[in-house]
Amino acid sequence: MKNRRMHPQIELTEAVAVVAIADPHLPSQQQAHNLARSFNWPLQVFSGHKELLDSGMCDVLVVSSPNMTHFEILMDIITHPKPHHVLVEKPLCTTVAHCAKVIDAAKSRPDMLVQVGLEYRYMPPVAKLMDVVKGGILGQVKMVAIREHRFPFLVKVNNWNRFNCNTGGTLVEKCCHFFDLMRLFASANPVRVMASGAIDVNHKDETYDGKVPDIIDNAYVIVEFENGSRGMLDLCMFAEGSKNEQEISVVGDIGKGEAFVPESIVRWGSRVEGRDGVKTLKAEDDRIKYDGLHHGSSYLEHLQFLSAIRAKGSQAPAVDLHDGLISVAIGVAAQLSIEKGRFVTIEEVME
Incomplete structure (x- = not known):
């Protein structure tokens, strides 16, 4: 799961910053480190999405994890006390039932914007x-x-x-x-x-x-x-x-x-x-x-x-x-x- 933060104090014309990733796969973590170093970006790496959510570092999240993990991750994001805007890669979930549960949960979070990656x-x-x-x-x-x-x-x-x-x-x-x-x-x-x-x-x-x-x-x-x-x-x-x-x-x-x-x-x-x-x-x-x-x-x-x-x-x-x-x-x-x-x-x- 890649994550982007838009600091509250920056103007609308300014850029966003990639500040953290959460990924349990060690080779993927290393690739992220290498990419960040090549651009001289400071990057925090977490082994799981829950740790990243609890860190409070990010305002905006991009979920690009395997399909079968989308439901659990989205539900954890939506139910977390801190609001996070989310771009979730397709498919939304692997089953209709899970998609419906995510939609129901999101209704209680008008402070969050969730977009699906049908690019x-x-x-x-x-x-x-x-x-x-x-x-x-x-x-x-x-x-x-x-x-x-x-x-x-x-x-x-x-x-x-x-x-x-x-x-x-x-x-x-x-x-x-x-x-x-x-x-x-x-x-x-x-x-x-x-x-x-x-x-x-x-x-x-x-x-x-x-x-x-x-x-x-x-x-x-x-x-x-x-x-x-x-x-x-x-x-x-x-x-x-x-x-x-x-x-x-x-x-x-x-x-x-x-x-x-x-x-x-x-x-x-x-x-x-x-x-x-x-x-x-x-x-x-x-x-x-x-x-x-x-x-x-x-x-x-x-x-x-x-x-x-x-x-x-x-x-x-x-x-x-x-x-x-x-x-x-x-x-x-x-x-x-x-x-x-x-x-x-x-x-x-x-x-």
Whole structure:
């Protein structure tokens, strides 16, 4: 868990300071020390989040710990006497029930701002496509198709991300991003989900403490929304031979828009003008100086989070706890659909 402090006396135009980390993993602690020394930052290191909370050092926390730890950490933060603003990495929690408990607990803390790290919203091509959709150029959105063809899951501490019990399942762990985007593009809440997926290539020859990984590496997911629009996810995690990792298509009743990552290309056109009328642009954001793994979106997310904090209650977080809950609920429904071989309603998993 990384932590940032904004001292009460500093002006709104001044920077924040990273003052502490809490991490039980010794190699991670050492990496944090080394990074801090390279920038000549003073850094306090704690072996657990409770010690950091009790230290009173931080005003703002970033929770970037393994998925299965989010619930306990968030509940400890929310129930702690000292208020802390929080940015929690996706998914909010690994289960719908835990998400709901966090939301209930947060209702008693109006002095805290909690934002969920669904940063794909901030990728420049995705943000531009969202502007196109909101501008009405495509008309009423009817279909959203998202293809992610990428590399396998990376190696994480103690290989925690190899098992559904820790991640919530691939369609929760990884794909909550895309379900969040579908909901934004459709401008509606999900009703039911149908999915097909399997473990076909990755991790099949791995064992950890005698256990074989159970996370799926490919899937098709269909999501139906309350306004009649539909979303479709095409996920493959053994498709490194791709020019783009994400391809997003949004089709309305009068036009179509597309975004490509990392090419950062956006295209849109109308049915009336046809192929000759399609417009293309390179989506860029001058605030991004270093792309990073998520093409600058994590940086932009932190800027928005800081802006919401500095607004002192007058600005809601861009991605709130309800957004986090719904993105997890769709993933849970998709995982259950694969297990049961049938449509699963959102109402079913919310209960």
